[in-house]
Amino acid sequence: MDIFVQQVMSGLATGGIYASLALALVMIYQATDVVNFAQGEMAMFATYLAWSMLNAGMPYWGAFLATLAVAFVGGVVIQRVIIRPVENKPILTIVIVTLGLLVIFNSVAGWVWTYLQKPFPSPFPREPFRLGTVVFGAHDLGEIAVTLVMLVLLFLFFRFTPLGLAMRAAAQNPVSSRLAGIRVGWMLALGWGLAATFGAVAGLMVAPILTLDPNMMGGIQIYAFAAATLGGFTSPVGAVVGGFLVGIVENLVGTYVSFIGTELKLTVALAMIIVVLLVKPSGLFGRAHVRRV
């Protein structure tokens, strides 16, 4: 029983990592109807900026906030300068542009900071909590809490603020929104800015666990995609639940399904996602895509 609880706990912690980046992916999808393949690399890049600030002697929370601010501005600028010229082009054209961004960020980070991994500090205590024989890493708990806070903020923002509503409208129906007086272009840029900010938080939470290197987010982005797909790309709650589920299922498969063992656990986790999609084609929490003919 202990092993089960411990595995679930560890799955939640890893799932929290997936969820935090999945939130950024969902954010940008909701705000601009685009899947940003460079999301993970932007987060990695922002984390390097934080590392440089910390290295220059800034206190942790100062660097944290400054990084979020820079990430926001960076996201807005990227949308206005790089994405805008292809904004109305076919979706795959935009996808290729984000892939271009992915390789640029990855390569430039390696060039500037070298590929050698760097330790990154955690804002949470080092000593783990113990509950009977079950152990919780303090950073793991903190990182899960941060993910949940981000989720609540995102939910409140889209549900209750006029800006959030305007952003959703701009993404879903740009023409009508424009007629209703919404500045669609800036709404899209704002979406990129916010997603970049969320991504930066994810990066800052991931780096203490994985240590910082230019390929840090590559694997995580894959899992974040899985999480968002499982939960539904239109639902922030779905992204977070999806992240936790992927984390837990993967651990339990590796632990209990002994004939598979660890060598196929990724495959099994992915197969399960596809099975879920066959039953619910828009993910667990996603809205079905309804189109008028």
Place this chain on the structure above:
Amino acid sequence: MSRRASVVLAIVVIVAAVGLPAFTSGFRLFQFTQVCIYAIALMGLNLLTGYNGQFSLGHGAFYAVGAYASAIMMDRWAVPYGWTIPAAGLVCLVVGFLFGRPALRLEGLYLALATFSLALAVPQILKYFEHWTGGSQGLVLSKPKAPWGLPLSEDAWLYYVTLFVTIIMFVIAANLVRSRVGRALMAIRDNHIAAETMGVNNALFKSVTFGVSAAYTGVAGALSAVAIAYVAPDSFNVFLSVTLLIGVVIGGLGSIWGNVLGALFIQFVPNWAQDISKAAPWAIFGIFLIGFMYVMPYGIAGALRLLWIRAVRPRVTGQGGEAVSPQVPSPSR
């Protein structure tokens, strides 16, 4: 482009391709062999994405299945390489159809990510069945030599074999998309409900397209196993799938020639990028990608088509005022 013009173009390109070994040899020829292989793989992806509007981020998986099917047949059962190529295509046809059938329920993004899972899982599966696949060490194969005492170098022979397969695959594809079937595929892409109303069996067409698309990519994979004479899981990571997607979009969706252009792009542009900067080759490649998409948002073939229309238009009377837009598909989001 008119039918006649494209036939002429095809002949010119084929003649140039056949004559190529007169001007180059060795590794250059090997590079063009790879261009042919990529072109077949892109043709497969284009049938699915460009003509039928289904996204796939996982065609690297079919490429891998084709390569391993061919490699295992050669390595374990000593099947002559020539036979393994169509056999690998058949294997992928079945795998693709079986995957495409349930994937029917998925659309756009969800389909893309489901196929992406396939691309991720395949290397792991390959490593697992070590007895067949050689595990992470891969399988080392022998390069074919020219038969019947033909005085051709290995490279030239391999190039002609690949070119021959490429031409056949392209002729089949070109005829397919111009046929009733092709029109049905495009009707599904443009408006699947209208297509269904007109009597097109969406489900059947879509899953068969998936199978055919996988078969093309599988044939390409098999050829690559023969050409490289080595297969390993590391050759088929996610970047392969991403590269194929880049090739098909840069080349031009819904265009036969786009596949050749896209294949040239993914073969040669990364090499130029590293010639420009060893320090950050990917940064240069990324700039190329973004630049191409700015200048040619509908791919190279789309841009050429636009130029062609502009060039021809003055001779067409009575349509002067119309805006020119290339006939390229833009699958719905």
Place this chain on the structure above:
Amino acid sequence: MNHTKEDNMIGRKLVAFLVAGALAGLGLAPTVGAQTVVGVTATEIKIGNTNPYSGPASAYGTIGKAIGAYFKKVNDEGGINGRKINYITYDDGYAPPKTVEMVRKLVEQDQVAALFQTLGTPPNSAIHKYMNEKKVPHLFVATGATKWNDAKNFPWTMGFQPNYQTEGRVYASHVLKNHPDAKVGILYQNDDYGKDYLKGFEDGLGDAAKKMIVLKQSYEVTDPTIDSQIINLKNAGANVFFNITIPKFAVQAIKKAHDIGWKPTHYLNNVSSSLATVLKPAGLDASKGLITALYMKEVTDPQWKNDKGFMEWVAWMKKYYPEGNLEDQANGYAYNVAILMTQTLKQCGNDLSRENIMRQAANLKNLELPLLLPGIKINTSATDFAPIEQEQLAKFDGERWVTFGEIFDAFRKQ
């Protein structure tokens, strides 16, 4: 009719062209004359290399760059017997098909005299046959697989570092001697590197392997964490832990084991023995007691601070490779192997034929390199194509690696 006549003419021309093309494609098999000296002129020697400068393995790319920086130093000092080294390196992104393409370019277009330090087991496997068919030296490859030491079947390929299987055997013999009734848990990366270590270790345990190994857990290099595996290993009751992970996961494994109160005898593979990138981030306290096998001086270990070889390396790094990281063991590795290559070429004297380059590479006697552990020497012969075969166990005392026991020599033991 005009129309058909024209078509006929086109047809005839076409056939003529095709025939011409096909004929020209004939007899193109390059002739590698045994006597011609390829890649060498009176003033230069061409050496080729591939490294991953892009893609998921780009962390290793620094090796290719550092080698270039070392050759620059050699050239600044007058070259080798008056010839400058022209070092050509290409990016293969760790993808075997790209390696084949780039290596063929090096051999066929650039006409290098030898290939040196091509990186990675899969990329090198893809060109193994080709290099031996072309009879081009394929020297000191950067991989820990065992197959490079096969002078009989592949007389043109030679390894460099101690292979992973040997290292696995070193740990196994230590386990057998010191923990005869150990319960062993293993964590390994699911690829050629992880499986090689695993094989060496299991072979080393021999018949005891079945009884001793209680659980094996794998991870993918793309996995974000390995917490789950560590929990399972502890749960299986293992009291000896063989940790086959790259630095990123080694940090997590050491930390996690410490956090959940699992205190096995912990063998950590050499790949992750760096103080700066592994032990410090994992916590020096948690790292105390780790056992590894070393053949190089660990460049961030304080005990080498005043070592002559180490200081030489630092001085060179500062002058020739300032953008490189002084905490990166890979840059130390590159320095060692570049010196080895330079020595081999020096030994060739004025006969830089490919045959002689191979002959000299197989004729290295008791060579010491600045960043090899004291006592570890390079030896090769016509039948021994594994330059470094010695390793020494070391234990981490909370501050530095303390070597103990005698130097393990794989070649002598056989």
